[in-house]
Structures are given as C-alpha cells and as structure tokens.
Amino acid sequence: MKNLIDILDLSTAEIDELINIADDIIDNPAKYREKCRYKKLATLFFEPSTRTRLSFEAAMMELGGNVLGFSEAQSSSSAKGESVADTVAVVGGYADIIAMRHPKEGAPLVASMRSEVPIINAGDGGHNHPTQTLTDLLTIKREMGCFENLTIGLCGDLKFGRTVHSLIAAMSRYEGVKFVLISPTELKLPSYVKDAHIKSKGIPYEQTTSLEEAMPKLDILYMTRVQKERFFNEEDYLRLKNSYILTPDKLQNAKLDMAILHPLPRVNEIATSVDDDKRACYFKQAKYGKFIRMALILKLLEVE
Ligand code: NCD
Numbered sequence: 001m002k003n004l005i006d007i008l009d010l011s012t013a014e015i016d017e018l019i020n021i022a023d024d025i026i027d028n029p030a031k032y033r034e035k036c037r038y039k040k041l042a043t044l045f046f047e048p049s050t051r052t053r054l055s056f057e058a059a060m061m062e063l064g065g066n067v068l069g070f071s072e073a074q075s076s077s078s079a080k081g082e083s084v085a086d087t088v089a090v091v092g093g094y095a096d097i098i099a100m101r102h103p104k105e106g107a108p109l110v111a112s113m114r115s116e117v118p119i120i121n122a123g124d125g126g127h128n129h130p131t132q133t134l135t136d137l138l139t140i141k142r143e144m145g146c147f148e149n150l151t152i153g154l155c156g157d158l159k160f161g162r163t164v165h166s167l168i169a170a171m172s173r174y175e176g177v178k179f180v181l182i183s184p185t186e187l188k189l190p191s192y193v194k195d196a197h198i199k200s201k202g203i204p205y206e207q208t209t210s211l212e213e214a215m216p217k218l219d220i221l222y223m224t225r226v227q228k229e230r231f232f233n234e235e236d237y238l239r240l241k242n243s244y245i246l247t248p249d250k251l252q253n254a255k256l257d258m259a260i261l262h263p264l265p266r267v268n269e270i271a272t273s274v275d276d277d278k279r280a281c282y283f284k285q286a287k288y289g290k291f292i293r294m295a296l297i298l299k300l301l302e303v304e
Pocket of ligand 1: 129
C-alpha cells in the first residue's frame with residue numbers, strides 16, 4: 001500500500017504517469033465513470049478547506065465512488081480528545097482511502113503509520129501540501145509544456161505557505177530550474193526547505209523583497225496568501241498582509257507568456273482586475289485539481 005504524505009513520495013516518472021492519466025481523464029471522462037464503483041473516500045478535514053476537500057469529493061464521485069467524512073474538527077471525535085491515529089484506525093474500517101488535512105505538521109504521517117488504507121496528506125499545518133503541488137504541476141505542464149528550464153517566482157508568505165514548500169521540492173528535480181524567492185524578510189522561505197531542496201542541489205536562486213524587480217525574469221509567478229491562521233499575533237499579520245498586491249500595471253514588464261498561478265483562496269494579493277489577463281491561470285488551476293486527484297485516487301487504489 002502506498003500513501004502520499006510528501007510530494008517526494010512520488011518519483012518524477014510517477015508524476016508523469018499521473019499527469020498523463022489526468023490529461024486522458026480531461027479528454028475522455030466517460031472512460032472513468034465506473035472505475036471506483038463501490039469504493040469510498042473519507043475526507044477528514046480538521047482545518048478549513050474549499051477546493052481541496054470538494055475537489056477530492058468531486059473526483060471520487062466522477063470515478064463512480066462514494067464519499068464520507070467531516071469538514072471540521074469540532075464535529076468529529078477529536079473534539080472529545082481522540083488521537084488522529086485512533087481516528088484513522090477506525091475510519092479505515094469504513095473507507096478504502098483517506099484524505100486528511102490537519103493543522104499539526106506531521107499528523108498525516110502519524111496517521112499513515114496506523115492506517116490500513118492509503119492516506120493522502122491534504123495539507124499539514126505550515127509544512128506540506130502534496131496534492132496542491134500535483135495540481136500546480138499539471139497546470140505548469142499544460143501551460144508551459146514542460147518542467148525544465150523555468151524560472152519560477154514564488155511570492156508572498158514563503159514561511160508558512162505549505163504549497164510553496166511542496167512545489168519547491170517537486171520543481172527542484174527538473175533540469176535548468178531557477179527560483180526567485182520574493183517575500184518580506186519576516187516571511188522568508190524556512191532554511192530547512194532551502195537547504196534540502198535548493199542549496200544542496202546547487203540550484204540557482206535569488207531572494208528579494210521586490211516583486212517589480214523580479215517580474216521580467218519570470219516564466220511562472222506563483223502568488224500566495226499571507227497565512228493568517230499561522231501567525232502568533234494579529235499585529236504582525238496586519239502589518240504584512242498587504243505586502244504584495246498584483247495589479248495589471250505591475251504586469252507590464254512581465255513576459256507575455258508568463259503563467260500566474262495561485263493555490264487560492266486569494267485575499268488581496270491579486271487584484272480582480274488581473275483575472276482577465278491571458279496570463280492568469282489560477283481558476284483553471286483550481287479546476288485541474290479535480291482531475292489530478294482522480295488520477296491519484298486511481299493510482300493509490302491500484303485501479304487499472
Ligand atoms: C492552500 C492551503 O490550504 O495551503 N489552499 C489550497 O489548498 N488550495 C493555500 C492557502 O490556504 O493559502
């Protein structure tokens with residue numbers, strides 16, 4: 001049995017395979033409508049979510065399966081003090097596969113050690129978010145055609161933004177990739193991520209506070225939300241929340257074929273007036289999330 005806890009649990013060949021399946025699902029949805037008949041996905045969400053949970057549920061439904069679960073910790077037995085390990089040990093008796101989001105870093109890993117069914121990390125605290133990365137990779141592949149030789153700007157909350165950490169881990173495996181890390185000093189990429197995936201591999205990178213200066217170099221601009229829920233005090237959040245606001249005028253010296261990605265939800269960091277720009281890919285990206293999760297469910301359940 002295989003779990004997806006960290007994006008590096010998948011080889012680049014396995015990622016290619018998932019992307020090929022997702023492409024085929026997009027082209028031939030009818031072929032997949034019965035693939036998971038009588039299978040059940042449990043979504044155990046101890047933290048808020050719209051896209052991740054609903055796209056997982058829609059994915060299982062489109063494969064002909066069923067879904068069960070909860071969307072807040074308060075409505076589960078964790079409110080009574082149950083451990084995640086015990087919760088998954090029990091839910092594994094009701095469902096064939098589990099997608100779990102938890103505010104504590106490492107909770108899905110702990111869960112996977114006690115689970116009899118595959119566990120998917122649907123976001124653990126400020127740590128990782130591998131299925132968002134699969135969504136991002138499918139978007140990059142469809143928009144740019146490949147993963148090699150891309151200069152990727154990551155902008156906003158690089159400290160607490162788990163999607164950023166997983167995306168850097170994934171992209172660091174491709175030839176010719178460069179990173180431009182754009183954030184306020186207080187929200188810089190944690191050194192454990194930088195050391196493991198950028199420095200140790202000798203990948204070229206720049207660190208800057210200026211989105212304007214970085215803009216002309218970028219093939220991909222990955223905007224992120226300042227992660228309010230991870231701040232220790234509100235004052236810091238209020239001071240930093242509007243550090244970057246992407247507006248049409250800031251895009252004037254961007255490449256014409258640059259892709260703008262954002263895992264969403266957006267708060268203020270991309271003006272709605274950018275949505276009509278040809279380079280804005282974030283709503284398409286959210287849509288792709290369902291297809292890559294369908295591919296992932298098929299793979300983890302070993303459905304042909
Ligand atoms: C992200 C997350 O939960 O980390 N959202 C998502 O899953 N698409 C990004 C965020 O909440 O800012």
